[in-house]
Amino acid sequence: MQTLARLFGRSPFAPIQTHMSKVAACVKEAGPLFEALKNKDYSLVEQIAEKISKLEHDADLTKNDIRNHLPSGLFMPVARENLLDILVLQDNIADKVEDVSVLLTLRPLEIESNFEKPFLSFLNKNLEAFQEAHRIIEEFGELVESSFGGQEAEKVVKMVEKVAYKEHESDVLQHALLKIFFRDCDKMQYQTFYLWLKIIQMLAALSDESERLANRVRMILEVK
Amino acid sequence: MTVEVMFLLFAVLLCFYVAWNIGANDVANAVGTSVGSGALSLKHAVYIAAIFEFCGAFFFGTNVSEMVESGIVNPDVFADNMQIFIIGMLASLLSTGVWLQIASYFGWPVSTTHTIVGAVLGFGLVVGGFHSIFWGNMGSIALSWVVSPILGGVVAYLIFSVIRKKILFQSDPIGAAKKVTPYLVFMVFFVLALIIFYGGLKNFDFELSLLQAVGLSVAVGVVAALISASLVRRIKVDVAPIDERKQNLQVFVGLKKAQKHLGRVEAAALGSLHDEACRLLKEVEELAATIEVSEYKVGSSEYRVVEKIFIYLQIITACCMAFAHGSNDVANAIGPLSAIINSLEGIEMVSTLSVTKWLLFLGGVGIVIGLATWGWRVIETVGKKITELTPSRGFTAGFAAAATIVLASKLGLPISTTHVLVGAVLGVGFARGFGAINLNTIRDIVISWLVTVPAGAIFSVLFFYIIKAVFL
Numbered sequence: 001m002q003t004l005a006r007l008f009g010r011s012p013f014a015p016i017q018t019h020m021s022k023v024a025a026c027v028k029e030a031g032p033l034f035e036a037l038k039n040k041d042y043s044l045v046e047q048i049a050e051k052i053s054k055l056e057h058d059a060d061l062t063k064n065d066i067r068n069h070l071p072s073g074l075f076m077p078v079a080r081e082n083l084l085d086i087l088v089l090q091d092n093i094a095d096k097v098e099d100v101s102v103l104l105t106l107r108p109l110e111i112e113s114n115f116e117k118p119f120l121s122f123l124n125k126n127l128e129a130f131q132e133a134h135r136i137i138e139e140f141g142e143l144v145e146s147s148f149g150g151q152e153a154e155k156v157v158k159m160v161e162k163v164a165y166k167e168h169e170s171d172v173l174q175h176a177l178l179k180i181f182f183r184d185c186d187k188m189q190y191q192t193f194y195l196w197l198k199i200i201q202m203l204a205a206l207s208d209e210s211e212r213l214a215n216r217v218r219m220i221l222e223v224k
Numbered sequence: 225m226t227v228e229v230m231f232l233l234f235a236v237l238l239c240f241y242v243a244w245n246i247g248a249n250d251v252a253n254a255v256g257t258s259v260g261s262g263a264l265s266l267k268h269a270v271y272i273a274a275i276f277e278f279c280g281a282f283f284f285g286t287n288v289s290e291m292v293e294s295g296i297v298n299p300d301v302f303a304d305n306m307q308i309f310i311i312g313m314l315a316s317l318l319s320t321g322v323w324l325q326i327a328s329y330f331g332w333p334v335s336t337t338h339t340i341v342g343a344v345l346g347f348g349l350v351v352g353g354f355h356s357i358f359w360g361n362m363g364s365i366a367l368s369w370v371v372s373p374i375l376g377g378v379v380a381y382l383i384f385s386v387i388r389k390k391i392l393f394q395s396d397p398i399g400a401a402k403k404v405t406p407y408l409v410f411m412v413f414f415v416l417a418l419i420i421f422y423g424g425l426k427n428f429d430f431e432l433s434l435l436q437a438v439g440l441s442v443a444v445g446v447v448a449a450l451i452s453a454s455l456v457r458r459i460k461v462d463v464a465p466i467d468e469r470k471q472n473l474q475v476f477v478g479l480k481k482a483q484k485h486l487g488r489v490e491a492a493a494l495g496s497l498h499d500e501a502c503r504l505l506k507e508v509e510e511l512a513a514t515i516e517v518s519e520y521k522v523g524s525s526e527y528r529v530v531e532k533i534f535i536y537l538q539i540i541t542a543c544c545m546a547f548a549h550g551s552n553d554v555a556n557a558i559g560p561l562s563a564i565i566n567s568l569e570g571i572e573m574v575s576t577l578s579v580t581k582w583l584l585f586l587g588g589v590g591i592v593i594g595l596a597t598w599g600w601r602v603i604e605t606v607g608k609k610i611t612e613l614t615p616s617r618g619f620t621a622g623f624a625a626a627a628t629i630v631l632a633s634k635l636g637l638p639i640s641t642t643h644v645l646v647g648a649v650l651g652v653g654f655a656r657g658f659g660a661i662n663l664n665t666i667r668d669i670v671i672s673w674l675v676t677v678p679a680g681a682i683f684s685v686l687f688f689y690i691i692k693a694v695f696l
Binding site (some may be wrong): 002003005006007008009010011012013020071072073075076077083142144145146147148149151152222 | 250255256257281331333388390392393394395397423527531605606612613614642645646649650653655656657658659660661662663664665667669670
């Protein structure tokens with residue numbers, strides 16, 4: 001009887017969902033972070049940056065815990081490499097958010113009126129891409145139940161396509177935003193310009209990593 | 225009190241101890257999966273286990289008991305010195321009891337069947353010599369130990385693949401489950417009835433030809449399927465049926481179009497018209513959002529209803545598993561005892577039906593008592609740890625295991641019910657049915673094969689010489 005009880009190992013799917021929700025807690029702070037920056041409340045920016053750093057560390061602890069509990073003797077419906085890749089991609093997103101928050105604390109930046117609106121819509125587009133990817137990870141429970149195929153898998157494929165489209169839209173917005181920056185670069189200091197470019201680059205990585213994550217999930221599905 | 229009577233009493237005690245052990249530890253395999261998935265409460269599981277274990281033991285336990293009793297060691301070899309044979313069987317029983325005790329103390333996964341077979345084999349080899357063993361039967365038994373888990377796995381894989389494609393992958397899983405369930409019920413009852421009826425139930429002096437057995441099994445299957453069909457129809461579906469979802473989709477598409485047009489109006493309009501357009505646009509967006517959310521939520525509640533349907537199937541297989549387990553494992557307890565009794569009465573080494581019946585009865589009672597006193601606790605423990613066995617998976621693994629075990633009982637082959645169930649679970653795992661399976665358990669099982677049989681043999685020989693020295 002103990003044989004049967006020992007036969008079932010700890011399923012990694014629920015812990016991966018937990019890790020993703022911790023990453024989501026990180027990403028959620030990006031909105032208030034830039035809101036504080038818009039209001040030029042630099043002490044609040046520092047505060048939120050510190051909070052993001054703590055949340056990212058918390059996510060890292062969960063990530064390591066998952067890796068420790070994936071022994072080679074564990075037989076899963078999804079190959080180990082795919083699961084570990086998904087974990088890495090989720091972790092990258094949290095890292096990027098932390099990097100952005102650090103960048104904002106290096107100099108007292110200002111969201112100028114000439115790029116405020118395009119920048120905020122670019123930011124929101126990236127956050128939306130991540131939210132769609134988060135929804136995909138939340139579907140893991142149903143995917144396990146339906147054993148990664150059939151109608152449930154078709155539904156997830158549509159969600160993956162949605163993430164890909166959001167990433168494309170983010171690219172378009174990034175292009176337009178960069179054009180504005182390079183048009184007006186003479187009006188700002190080089191350091192500020194450099195920092196903003198870096199911030200835009202990191203924010204774009206949010207949707208890029210989300211798309212890669214969605215595609216990774218797509219790879220483990222059984223769709224005709 | 226003659227030596228023989230002492231042997232008999234000792235043997236009865238040991239037989240009861242082994243039977244109690246089977247009820248206490250092994251029955252959890254049969255019904256633990258149903259408790260783990262939530263198909264049965266602990267109380268109901270114990271009742272079902274008690275009834276069906278006893279029925280399996282009493283009505284279907286003969287073949288395997290005969291194999292253990294006289295199919296491994298040839299009693300005729302000891303015809304001129306029956307006492308040696310009796311002591312040997314006694315030593316086998318004692319060896320099994322001791323090994324079980326040691327194993328449960330250290331928490332090792334040990335198969336009662338392997339121990340008793342190893343013990344009898346050991347005694348026969350050392351004391352009776354090479355020629356006293358029915359090597360043909362022994363070969364079949366060893367082969368069955370390897371084949372039965374594989375067979376359980378293959379059957380489980382096939383059944384779960386069908387369940388995946390025909391139910392879990394469908395766009396309307398609940399409707400598909402309702403349609404497929406009667407066929408599954410037919411299969412369960414047909415297969416088990418055929419195995420039981422073909423060859424007849426010896427205890428009732430009933431013989432059926434193949435055609436009669438098939439016909440009767442088909443009839444049983446059809447009746448069960450019809451009953452299940454009417455029961456399944458009664459299950460309420462508290463989820464939006466597929467027509468409503470199609471309607472939702474049309475509404476959603478329409479709302480998206482409205483959003484597009486209102487956006488144009490908002491961009492072009494001025495003054496109060498602009499404000500009005502803004503307000504309308506916001507309302508439409510909110511409506512679209514609510515429909516989108518409900519479309520995503522449909523999936524999870526549908527699978528819950530599918531699992532609810534499978535709960536009935538799993539309850540059926542719990543009964544089958546308990547029956548199968550009783551039929552195969554009761555022999556572990558009463559096989560040697562039966563041999564002892566027969567040789568004591570000085571009659572031929574072919575067990576008479578009446579003696580076997582009484583022993584089967586006693587064995588069954590022993591199992592039930594073990595279940596009632598200690599087994600329920602083990603069921604609870606096992607059930608808590610195997611919640612991954614959702615009803616659909618539990619049904620698949622349980623039925624595959626039960627069918628394999630009943631088939632082995634029919635063929636008179638003593639197999640390990642635990643290993644067959646593990647094989648069946650692996651089969652479902654290969655069909656991507658579980659989150660994670662610990663393959664190290666397979667390694668543990670192979671190790672237990674290699675260790676248990678020699679251990680049983682060594683202990684049996686040891687106890688034989690001790691008892692012989694004491695009493696002769």
